[in-house]
Amino acid sequence: MTVRNLDRLFKPASIALIGASRKPNTIGAVVARNLFQAGFDGPIMPVNATERAVEGVLTYKSVESLPITPDLAVICTPADGVPAVVDALGKRGTRAAIVMSGGFSPEQTQAMLDAARPHLMRILGPSSLGAMVPGRGLNASVSPVAPKKGDVALVAQSSMVVTSIADWATSRGIGFSHLISLGDRGDVDFGDMLDHLAGDATVRAILLYVESINNARKFMSAARSAARQKPVIVIKAGRSEEAAEAAASHTGVLAVSDAVYDAAFRRAGILRVNDLAELFDAAGTLSTGVPITGDRLAILTNGGGMGVMATDRLIQAGGRLATFSPETQEALARLLGSSPGEGARGNPLRIGADAPPKRYAEVLNVLMQDTSNDAVLVLHCPSALTDPETIAQAVTETVQANKSRRHPVLTSWIGDQSATEARKLFTASRIPTYDGPSNAVRAFMHLVRYRRNQELLMETPPSVPEDFQPDDIAVKRIVARAIAEKREWLSEYEAKRVLAAYGVPVVDTRVAETPEEAAHAAEVIGGPIALKILSPDVTHKSDVGGVALHLHGPDAVRAEAEAMLQRVREIAPEARIEGFTVQEMALRPEAYELIVGMTENDLFGPVLLFGQGGIGVEVVEDYALAMPPLNMKLATDLMGRTRIWRQLQGYRSRAAVDLDAVALTLNKVSQLVVDVPEIAELDINPLLADSEGVLALDARIKVGVPALPGAKRLAIRPYPKSLEDRITIKDGRQFLVRPILPEDEPLVHNLVENQTAEDLRLRFFAPLKRLSHQAAARLTQIDYDREMGLIAVGPDPQTGETIMYGVVRITADPDNLRAEYAVMVRSDMKGQGLGYILMNKILDYARSRGIKEVYGEVLRENTNMLNMCRTLGFIRKENLDEPGVVEVRIELGGGIGAAAE
Structure with a gap:
C-alpha cells in the first residue's frame, strides 16, 4: 500500500488513545498530555481498563466500548497485545494507527500487520515517536517540544532526531506542516510519505532524515514524483565507506554504499545535505522559488575580506565567479567613479565601507540587469558609517522593483544584534538571508545542485548517435555456460565476446593453452603483442606478473609465456592456469585510460561506474556512480562528475576525446546490465578513449544466479x-x-x-x-x-x-x-x-x-x-x-x- 488511508493518519476527525495513563513519565501519560494540549478540534477518547479518567477526560474500558469509531488510534500498550488491539480497531472501522510501543519481535510485527491488512488499516511504527501536524492541532507524540505551525514537512526514522530537530527549529522560530517519526517502518515508509506529502498543498518543502531505505524502487518512484512538484532535501546518516569485502573488481571496491545513495538521490532529483543547519537553510532557499540558471555568482560587498571569504567558499564548492559584461563594466564605472580597467569593478565588487543605501541599490540594480551572472550575493559588514537596516530596506526595494526579471538575490548581513532587524526584513520579503558569507555561498550551491538534479528529470536527452542491435542471445549463452560450470568469473576472452555482442569495440584477442600456441596466435595477429595469463583464480593479473606488453614476434611471445608461467606459479601456486590470452597492442598514444564498470548493491541493485582507469584506479579515486538505465544525457552527466572530464574535452595541442563514443559505451553497458540479470560485476579497465573513439583493452565479468528476476532488481524500471x-x-x-x-x-x-x-x-x-x-x-x-x-x-x-x-x-x-x-x-x-x-x-x-x-x-x-x-x-x-x-x-x-x- 502507499497513500491509501493516510488521510486518516494525518487528518483525523477523531482519535482514540489506547494505553492512556496518568502515571508520570510513561508513554501513555506524555502522549495524552500532548494530544489534549495541542488544540485538536475533535473527540479524543482515552482507553484504559483501570483508570477512571486521564487528563480530566473519562476513559473507556476497551476498543469495543468506544462510543464512535475513531479515525486514528494511538497505541501505547506492550508489544504482545498490539495485534489484538489492531484487530479490534480494524473491525470497528478504524483505518489508521500510530504504534508507539517498542520491543517488537519480527513475529509480533508480522502479526500486527496481518491483523491490519484485512481492514486496509495503515500502521505508523512500531517504535514511532509519533506524528505532529501543528496546523490541525495534532500532536500524537512523546515530543517534549510542541512545534510551531509552518509549511515544511519532516520525515525521519529516528525518534530522537525528530525531538532534536523540533527543539532546534522551535528555538529559531521555524515551523512545520508535519513532523513524522517512521520508527521501524512496519508499514508506512519513506515512499508512502513522499507520495502523501507531494499531494498536500500545505507542504512547501519535504525534509528527510534517512538511515536506510527498505524498498529502493518504491522510494525512487515516489521521490522522482515528489521532486517534480516541490523541493525534497535529505540528510543520509552514515557516510563511512562500507565496501563489501568480497568485491573483487575495481568497481566493487569503489562503489561503497554511501556513494550509491548519493547517486540514487541525484537521480531522484532531490538534494542531499550534511547537517541540520544546512537542511533548514536549503529548505528555506529552495522553497522561496528563487530561480537559477547556472553557477556564476556576482558578489556585492562593503567589506573586502568578506568578499574574499565568499569567493574562496564558492570556488571550493565548484561554483564560478561571474565576469561582468562590458555594458555592466561601464555602468559600474559611472556609479563608482572609476575609470575602465580599475579593480573597483571586479568581482567581488567592493563598494566601500561607507557605502550608503543608495549606492547599494544602484549597484544591485545594475547587477540584476546583467545576464552574465546567474545570481547576486549581497554582503554587508557592520560599520559605524552606515545603518544596516536602512541598507537592507534599499536592497529589498530594489529586489521588489526587479521582480519581473526574477533574478536571484541572496543576502548576508554579518553580525549579531546589528543585523537582526535586517534579517527579519529579508525574511518577511522572502529574500533568502544567511548569517555568514560561507552559508550564503553554500545556499547558492544548493540552488545550483538542485537545478542540475531537476534538469536530469526534465531535460530532453539527445538521441543515441547510432542504433545498435545487441546479440543478447549469444551473451546469455556464454553466461549460462559459466554458471552451469559453477564459474563466478568469465574468462577475459569470454568477457570481451560479451562486450563485442553489445557493440563495444574490443581488441583482437585469442586464447592459447601453451606457449607454443601463444606464439602462433601472435604470428597470426601480427604487430606488437600483449600477453596475459588466463586463470579463473587470478583477479588482477598484473599483481602476479601475469601481464607483458609490447612483445615483438612469435619467439619473444613464446619466451615471455614460459617466463610468465614460472612467475605466476611462484607467486600464486594454488591458481589454476588455463593458458594465455594473446591480443594486439593498441597503439593509441593520445588515448586516455578510463574505467566503465558495474556492481550489485544490496538495496539499489545494479550501479554503474565511470572514471579514470588504469592499474591505480583505487588510488586515484576519480569516479562517479549512476543508476541504470541510462540515456545519452544521463551518461554525459555521469562523465561530467569526474575530474578527468575536463581533460577529455581537449586542451592545448591534445585533441578532444570522442565524448559521444564514451557516452554510447556507457549506454551499451547499461543496456547489457538491464538485459542480463546474471551479470553481478563488470569492469572494462582500461577503456582507451581518444578522438577516434573507444577501445576496450581488458574486461572482467562476474556472473551468478540473480536474487531477483529480470528488471525487478533495478531501482528504476527500465524501458518495457x-x-x-x-x-x-x-x-x-x-x-x-x-x-x-x-x-x-x-x-x-x-x-x-x-x-x-x-x-x-x-x-x-x-x-x-x-x-x-x-x-x-x-x-x-x-x-x-x-x-x-x-x-x-x-x-x-x-x-x-x-x-x-x-x-x-x-x-x-x-x-x-x-x-x-x-x-x-x-x-x-x-x-x-x-x-x-x-x-x-x-x-x-x-x-x-x-x-x-x-x-x-x-x-x-x-x-x-x-x-x-x-x-x-x-x-x-x-x-x-x-x-x-x-x-x-x-x-x-x-x-x-x-x-x-
Missing part, C-alpha cells in the same frame, strides 16, 4: 520493450506502437503542430498553439513504474523521417487502483481507427498492472471521444460542478498483477 508491437489501421498502413521515451519530445511537438486548433481545444480544454518544454518533458520523461505512454510511430510520407501519429497514456494513483487516461491522434488520421487501437492497448496494459479503474474527463461537445468511450465500455457520468465536462470511467476487474518486466 515487451510492449512493442506492430499494428495495421483501416487504410492498410502499418505503425510501430511502443512505450514513449524521453528522446521523443521533438515527436510530441511535431504531433501538436499537426493538430487543428479545434482538436487541440477539445484535447486540452483551452486554446493552445504549442506545448512548453516542461509540458512536453512531463509527457515523455515518465516513470514506467506508475505511468505508461504508448505512441504510434511511422515514416512521414513526404520526408521518410519517423514521426508520431498518435499517443495514449495512463497515470496511476500511488495505490495502483485508478488511472487517468489521455489520448491524441493526428488530425489527419481521424477515422482510421488508430485512437481505438491505442485505447485498447492501454486498457490491456492497465489490466496487466492490476489497475481496477481507468477514467478521464471529456468535453461534452467532443462527441467523437464520447462515442469511442461508449464503444469501449466506458460509463458516462455527468459532472455537476462543470456542466461542460463529462467524466467517463471503465471498471477493469481484478487484474492479473504487475506486468512482466
Whole structure:
C-alpha cells in the first residue's frame, strides 16, 4: 500500500488513545498530555481498563466500548497485545494507527500487520515517536517540544532526531506542516510519505532524515514524483565507506554504499545535505522559488575580506565567479567613479565601507540587469558609517522593483544584534538571508545542485548517435555456460565476446593453452603483442606478473609465456592456469585510460561506474556512480562528475576525446546490465578513449544466479520493450506502437503542430498553439513504474523521417487502483481507427498492472471521444460542478498483477 488511508493518519476527525495513563513519565501519560494540549478540534477518547479518567477526560474500558469509531488510534500498550488491539480497531472501522510501543519481535510485527491488512488499516511504527501536524492541532507524540505551525514537512526514522530537530527549529522560530517519526517502518515508509506529502498543498518543502531505505524502487518512484512538484532535501546518516569485502573488481571496491545513495538521490532529483543547519537553510532557499540558471555568482560587498571569504567558499564548492559584461563594466564605472580597467569593478565588487543605501541599490540594480551572472550575493559588514537596516530596506526595494526579471538575490548581513532587524526584513520579503558569507555561498550551491538534479528529470536527452542491435542471445549463452560450470568469473576472452555482442569495440584477442600456441596466435595477429595469463583464480593479473606488453614476434611471445608461467606459479601456486590470452597492442598514444564498470548493491541493485582507469584506479579515486538505465544525457552527466572530464574535452595541442563514443559505451553497458540479470560485476579497465573513439583493452565479468528476476532488481524500471508491437489501421498502413521515451519530445511537438486548433481545444480544454518544454518533458520523461505512454510511430510520407501519429497514456494513483487516461491522434488520421487501437492497448496494459479503474474527463461537445468511450465500455457520468465536462470511467476487474518486466 502507499497513500491509501493516510488521510486518516494525518487528518483525523477523531482519535482514540489506547494505553492512556496518568502515571508520570510513561508513554501513555506524555502522549495524552500532548494530544489534549495541542488544540485538536475533535473527540479524543482515552482507553484504559483501570483508570477512571486521564487528563480530566473519562476513559473507556476497551476498543469495543468506544462510543464512535475513531479515525486514528494511538497505541501505547506492550508489544504482545498490539495485534489484538489492531484487530479490534480494524473491525470497528478504524483505518489508521500510530504504534508507539517498542520491543517488537519480527513475529509480533508480522502479526500486527496481518491483523491490519484485512481492514486496509495503515500502521505508523512500531517504535514511532509519533506524528505532529501543528496546523490541525495534532500532536500524537512523546515530543517534549510542541512545534510551531509552518509549511515544511519532516520525515525521519529516528525518534530522537525528530525531538532534536523540533527543539532546534522551535528555538529559531521555524515551523512545520508535519513532523513524522517512521520508527521501524512496519508499514508506512519513506515512499508512502513522499507520495502523501507531494499531494498536500500545505507542504512547501519535504525534509528527510534517512538511515536506510527498505524498498529502493518504491522510494525512487515516489521521490522522482515528489521532486517534480516541490523541493525534497535529505540528510543520509552514515557516510563511512562500507565496501563489501568480497568485491573483487575495481568497481566493487569503489562503489561503497554511501556513494550509491548519493547517486540514487541525484537521480531522484532531490538534494542531499550534511547537517541540520544546512537542511533548514536549503529548505528555506529552495522553497522561496528563487530561480537559477547556472553557477556564476556576482558578489556585492562593503567589506573586502568578506568578499574574499565568499569567493574562496564558492570556488571550493565548484561554483564560478561571474565576469561582468562590458555594458555592466561601464555602468559600474559611472556609479563608482572609476575609470575602465580599475579593480573597483571586479568581482567581488567592493563598494566601500561607507557605502550608503543608495549606492547599494544602484549597484544591485545594475547587477540584476546583467545576464552574465546567474545570481547576486549581497554582503554587508557592520560599520559605524552606515545603518544596516536602512541598507537592507534599499536592497529589498530594489529586489521588489526587479521582480519581473526574477533574478536571484541572496543576502548576508554579518553580525549579531546589528543585523537582526535586517534579517527579519529579508525574511518577511522572502529574500533568502544567511548569517555568514560561507552559508550564503553554500545556499547558492544548493540552488545550483538542485537545478542540475531537476534538469536530469526534465531535460530532453539527445538521441543515441547510432542504433545498435545487441546479440543478447549469444551473451546469455556464454553466461549460462559459466554458471552451469559453477564459474563466478568469465574468462577475459569470454568477457570481451560479451562486450563485442553489445557493440563495444574490443581488441583482437585469442586464447592459447601453451606457449607454443601463444606464439602462433601472435604470428597470426601480427604487430606488437600483449600477453596475459588466463586463470579463473587470478583477479588482477598484473599483481602476479601475469601481464607483458609490447612483445615483438612469435619467439619473444613464446619466451615471455614460459617466463610468465614460472612467475605466476611462484607467486600464486594454488591458481589454476588455463593458458594465455594473446591480443594486439593498441597503439593509441593520445588515448586516455578510463574505467566503465558495474556492481550489485544490496538495496539499489545494479550501479554503474565511470572514471579514470588504469592499474591505480583505487588510488586515484576519480569516479562517479549512476543508476541504470541510462540515456545519452544521463551518461554525459555521469562523465561530467569526474575530474578527468575536463581533460577529455581537449586542451592545448591534445585533441578532444570522442565524448559521444564514451557516452554510447556507457549506454551499451547499461543496456547489457538491464538485459542480463546474471551479470553481478563488470569492469572494462582500461577503456582507451581518444578522438577516434573507444577501445576496450581488458574486461572482467562476474556472473551468478540473480536474487531477483529480470528488471525487478533495478531501482528504476527500465524501458518495457515487451510492449512493442506492430499494428495495421483501416487504410492498410502499418505503425510501430511502443512505450514513449524521453528522446521523443521533438515527436510530441511535431504531433501538436499537426493538430487543428479545434482538436487541440477539445484535447486540452483551452486554446493552445504549442506545448512548453516542461509540458512536453512531463509527457515523455515518465516513470514506467506508475505511468505508461504508448505512441504510434511511422515514416512521414513526404520526408521518410519517423514521426508520431498518435499517443495514449495512463497515470496511476500511488495505490495502483485508478488511472487517468489521455489520448491524441493526428488530425489527419481521424477515422482510421488508430485512437481505438491505442485505447485498447492501454486498457490491456492497465489490466496487466492490476489497475481496477481507468477514467478521464471529456468535453461534452467532443462527441467523437464520447462515442469511442461508449464503444469501449466506458460509463458516462455527468459532472455537476462543470456542466461542460463529462467524466467517463471503465471498471477493469481484478487484474492479473504487475506486468512482466
